Amino acid sequence: xxxxxxxxxxxxxxxGKIEILIGFxxxxxxxxxxxxxxxxxxxxxxxxxxxxxxxxxxxxxxRGKKTGIVAKGCDARSVVALIAEKQLKREDVYIIGVPxxxxxxxxxxxxxxxxxxxxxxxxxxxxxxxxKREGKKENYPDVSEFESMPPEKRWExxxxxxxxCIRCYACRExxxxxxxxxxxxxxxxxxxxxxxxxxxxxxxxxxxRAYHQAGRCSDCGACERACPMDVKILYLTRKLxxxxxxxxxxVTGLDPEALPPLGTYSTEDKEEFIx
Amino acid sequence: MKKVIAFLCNWCSYAGADLAGVxxxxxxxxxxxxxxxxxxxVNPLYLFKALYEGADAVWVSGCHPGDCHYQTGNYYAxxxxxxxxxxxxxxxxxxxxxxxxxxxxxxxxxxxxxxKHIKEEVEKLPPRQKFLREND
Amino acid sequence: xxxxKKEAIEKKLKELAKDYRIFAPxxxxxxxxxxxFEECFPRLSGKCAFLPPEEExxxxxxxxxxxxxxxxxxxxxxxxxxxxxAISLIELAMRDEKFPDVYFLRKKEKGIIISIACKxxxxxxxxxxxxxxxxxxxxxxxLLVEKDDYYLVLGNEKFFKLFGEGEEAREEDKEYFEEAxxxxxxKIEKIPVDNLGEKLLSRIEDPVWEKISRKCLNCGACTFLxxxxxxxxxxxxxxxxxxxxxxxxxxxxxxxxxxxxxGHNPRPTHRERVRNRIMHxxxxxxxxxxxxxxxxxGRCVVYCPVNFDIREVLKILGGSG
Numbered sequence: 001x002x003x004x005x006x007x008x009x010x011x012x013x014x015x016g017k018i019e020i021l022i023g024f025x026x027x028x029x030x031x032x033x034x035x036x037x038x039x040x041x042x043x044x045x046x047x048x049x050x051x052x053x054x055x056x057x058x059x060x061x062x063r064g065k066k067t068g069i070v071a072k073g074c075d076a077r078s079v080v081a082l083i084a085e086k087q088l089k090r091e092d093v094y095i096i097g098v099p100x101x102x103x104x105x106x107x108x109x110x111x112x113x114x115x116x117x118x119x120x121x122x123x124x125x126x127x128x129x130x131x132k133r134e135g136k137k138e139n140y141p142d143v144s145e146f147e148s149m150p151p152e153k154r155w156e157x158x159x160x161x162x163x164x165c166i167r168c169y170a171c172r173e174x175x176x177x178x179x180x181x182x183x184x185x186x187x188x189x190x191x192x193x194x195x196x197x198x199x200x201x202x203x204x205x206x207x208x209r210a211y212h213q214a215g216r217c218s219d220c221g222a223c224e225r226a227c228p229m230d231v232k233i234l235y236l237t238r239k240l241x242x243x244x245x246x247x248x249x250x251v252t253g254l255d256p257e258a259l260p261p262l263g264t265y266s267t268e269d270k271e272e273f274i275x
Numbered sequence: 276m277k278k279v280i281a282f283l284c285n286w287c288s289y290a291g292a293d294l295a296g297v298x299x300x301x302x303x304x305x306x307x308x309x310x311x312x313x314x315x316x317v318n319p320l321y322l323f324k325a326l327y328e329g330a331d332a333v334w335v336s337g338c339h340p341g342d343c344h345y346q347t348g349n350y351y352a353x354x355x356x357x358x359x360x361x362x363x364x365x366x367x368x369x370x371x372x373x374x375x376x377x378x379x380x381x382x383x384x385x386x387x388x389x390x391k392h393i394k395e396e397v398e399k400l401p402p403r404q405k406f407l408r409e410n411d
Numbered sequence: 412x413x414x415x416k417k418e419a420i421e422k423k424l425k426e427l428a429k430d431y432r433i434f435a436p437x438x439x440x441x442x443x444x445x446x447x448f449e450e451c452f453p454r455l456s457g458k459c460a461f462l463p464p465e466e467e468x469x470x471x472x473x474x475x476x477x478x479x480x481x482x483x484x485x486x487x488x489x490x491x492x493x494x495x496x497a498i499s500l501i502e503l504a505m506r507d508e509k510f511p512d513v514y515f516l517r518k519k520e521k522g523i524i525i526s527i528a529c530k531x532x533x534x535x536x537x538x539x540x541x542x543x544x545x546x547x548x549x550x551x552x553x554l555l556v557e558k559d560d561y562y563l564v565l566g567n568e569k570f571f572k573l574f575g576e577g578e579e580a581r582e583e584d585k586e587y588f589e590e591a592x593x594x595x596x597x598k599i600e601k602i603p604v605d606n607l608g609e610k611l612l613s614r615i616e617d618p619v620w621e622k623i624s625r626k627c628l629n630c631g632a633c634t635f636l637x638x639x640x641x642x643x644x645x646x647x648x649x650x651x652x653x654x655x656x657x658x659x660x661x662x663x664x665x666x667x668x669x670x671x672x673x674g675h676n677p678r679p680t681h682r683e684r685v686r687n688r689i690m691h692x693x694x695x696x697x698x699x700x701x702x703x704x705x706x707x708x709g710r711c712v713v714y715c716p717v718n719f720d721i722r723e724v725l726k727i728l729g730g731s732g
Contacts, residue, residue, distance in 0.1 A: 028722070031718070032717055033717055035625050053717055146365070153367070158367060166464060166660075173629055174716050194646075195646055197465050201408070203406055207323060207362065207366065211358065214358045226716030228636055229454070243357075243362075247358075247361075262355060264351075265351050273356070410651045411651060411652070
């Protein structure tokens with residue numbers, strides 16, 4: 001696999017398709033993002049099951065440059081979502097797609113988002129390295145389980161998780177879709193929520209960040225893994241993914257032409273909740 | 276007295292409230308109205324913020340589907356609020372604090388009745404405890 | 412060196428919880444406890460005791476300013492020597508002649524810091540690079556070394572007054588101490604830091620910064636978990652009774668940290684922000700206070716989402732990598 005990735009990267013440089021390539025290299029603890037600017041350096045690229053950062057996060061830094069990206073399924077879906085939101089031009093991005101074997105934590109356990117991954121193979125790519133992999137069709141069993149808990153228990157869980165947060169915003173920064181020029185938490189006028197670690201402020205942050213991801217999240221799980229405090233985040237974002245699929249029949253990151261579900265509408269949308 | 280922050284669209288629901296007034300339909304004085312050009316103008320962040328600051332309930336009301344002054348604003352709103360509802364319910368925030376309605380400029384009666392309905396719903400609930408900005 | 416029964420210290424700590432606020436590692440982080448503690452290398456460092464993530468400094472009430480009254484004195488127990496040292500490094504900055512930080516200093520002056528020697532340093536530790544190590548006593552009122560059901564104690568009067576004197580350490584204890592110290596120190600990677608401050612300063616415009624900083628996401632994980640990062644922000648918050656002035660941890664990694672009212676940002680990208688973090692710790696700090704602003708605890712290495720490794724950066728910039 002690694003050899004194939006390097007080979008495709010080299011070819012892309014030689015054919016002038018890319019000026020810079022975002023990929024994974026050997027870090028001191030695990031795979032780390034690297035940025036390759038000449039073909040001689042492609043041998044620094046690696047691939048293993050610690051490549052869990054979503055590299056699409058970096059793409060906007062290189063806007064206007066022909067940028068290559070080594071992308072697993074979820075990374076590629078984020079790229080597509082960014083294109084759909086007009087943050088990138090399709091022709092500026094060269095996707096070296098890698099069918100993903102699933103990522104693991106330092107204990108060797110597969111991450112939640114990988115366990116239920118539906119799209120290990122990038123749905124959109126310029127070149128695919130290796131054989132396509134089938135995804136799982138499990139329809140969010142973890143979300144259903146959470147939904148079946150009584151509301152008080154759900155609130156308690158939500159509060160306990162939010163309480164761990166120290167507001168370092170690693171989740172936000174690791175997320176390719178969190179690209180607002182000014183995040184609502186940083187805004188002083190209006191000041192949406194207070195600084196500090198009061199429970200309601202932390203809940204505010206977690207609710208609104210999850211909300212902002214509705215219909216945009218590719219379920220890569222980078223936010224949760226980036227969190228130094230081990231706050232659970234995916235149970236929120238995955239719920240909204242499920243909801244967006246059930247209500248609007250939309251799956252993020254499959255089609256760069258598709259409008260984001262909250263940026264469009266259907267006259268047939270359900271409205272039982274409206275008086 | 277309970278406080279409900281009501282985001283009313285200028286063209287329909289706000290006019291509906293107006294009609295309720297000139298028609299002398301009685302309704303409980305629980306709403307604090309914020310006039311918005313369109314229900315599609317209501318950023319869900321406003322709802323989070325209103326609840327965070329202590330509103331007993333929030334209420335967004337716009338034109339009936341098909342009647343939006345800007346053609347489609349309420350359709351966008353409908354999607355947003357479907358997601359908002361789903362998220363709040365999912366995390367276990369109590370039901371009966373978030374309301375959405377379509378009320379046209381000619382539905383003064385419906386406006387008054389909706390306020391009454393909201394009051395009844397909110398009064399069923401204990402005082403707010405969850406998701407409140409620290410204030411002491 | 413003295414030796415005191417573990418039990419005695421643990422019991423005493425619980426008793427002291429009446430008159431002191433006890434901070435200790437618990438469930439993986441340093442937090443306020445009722446005298447319990449856990450033997451571990453905590454994620455949130457010892458700075459939480461003296462510079463909490465959020466703290467009220469004054470109130471504006473009925474037209475008058477009320478200073479927040481002093482709380483009970485603090486005992487910070489069971490942290491590693493690197494964290495204890497870190498607090499003494501923060502103190503250097505807080506003890507500024509013109510602008511001493513009264514809120515930090517009043518806690519620090521009455522507080523007691525008791526560290527437990529680090530017999531099993533981690534793979535990401537590099538504390539010995541800065542001339543100290545896993546058995547360093549700088550910043551600690553007492554250093555405890557576990558031996559069977561005893562602690563060997565190197566402490567000052569403040570400590571012994573509270574916890575009792577125990578008995579004189581035996582010859583074998585001293586040998587044990589020296590051996591454990593040597594063994595721990597040997598495990599730790601040493602990074603050359605000679606003239607690092609000047610080297611960094613001379614390379615301030617070096618294009619290498621762009622390369623180094625590229626992968627940084629500019630989240631605040633490293634700075635919040637760092638035991639020596641002390642930046643804070645002050646904001647006034649509205650309360651039912653008036654205004655509460657509070658300070659919060661802030662991070663030079665955030666883009667809004669330096670953003671000016673005009674909208675101009677003198678540190679506009681990851682390059683300037685990362686450079687500042689490194690320069691502050693390894694160039695400005697030694698220039699101002701004569702010590703590096705880093706204890707080599709390795710937290711920023713472990714918890715960085717993108718594996719930004721400060722050791723590598725120091726090797727590159729220090730000319731050894």
